[in-house]
């Protein structure tokens with residue numbers, strides 16, 4: 001492949017904080033392999049407390065960021081010291097979807113009688129690529145939609161990568177990047193992740209990129225979600241809902257989100273600029 005020959009492969013996803021903590025404890029010698037990209041929660045928080053705060057003329061200390069997450073590990077993640085500036089966290093509170101449901105009930109809020117509203121601009125626009133992050137295989141599919149176009153300079157011939165989808169705990173697929181085969185591995189559940197990491201350690205990994213999510217099914221089975229008690233049918237229904245939401249979105253590739261383009265133009269400069277690196281990337285620690 002052309003490009004930076006110093007990049008270590010396979011690259012591993014880094015959006016799941018429970019997975020990040022797992023490799024920091026269990027495979028610290030491999031902490032330079034995962035992507036340095038912060039999780040969506042932490043990217044949102046750092047951009048909200050810089051770009052958005054500047055836009056609305058509020059100091060970061062006076063802005064409170066509350067994230068609603070499928071996940072209990074996100075509470076811990078938001079408290080990691082590297083995600084704060086002078087003691088002020090990028091994300092002040094991480095609530096789970098189950099906690100939000102409790103609050104809605106406590107407040108006697110009847111959603112059916114509420115008028116529809118748009119999300120706030122500029123941080124409310126999302127794409128189908130963002131939606132599918134919620135299911136196993138979705139993170140890497142979202143990455144493929146963008147990486148293909150950046151790498152080949154050509155528009156994607158298709159948007160749905162059925163070969164990356166499914167519910168088996170360990171999956172693999174090869175995607176043709178216009179003549180370059182890219183081998184992709186997918187694992188959900190940390191036992192499955194361990195198997196892939198042991199292969200990498202032994203020098204037997206066939207993959208260029210690997211997606212790992214800790215929870216069964218990915219975030220649709222997250223510890224903060226409405227209980228599913230391991231019922232595979234419930235997870236499959238949630239997965240179907242996510243792919244149908246993606247299909248119905250006008251924008252389905254992250255790099256086509258006009259607000260993301262504008263964010264780079266107005267604030268970050270270019271992908272991997274110093275500012276982007278500082279606000280959107282992170283590092284990992286040996287916790288053995």
Ligand code: SF4
Pocket residue numbers: 015016017018019070071072073074213214215218219220221222223224
């Ligand atoms: S897979 Fe589970 S632990 Fe990981 S981000 Fe999603 S909900 Fe959180």
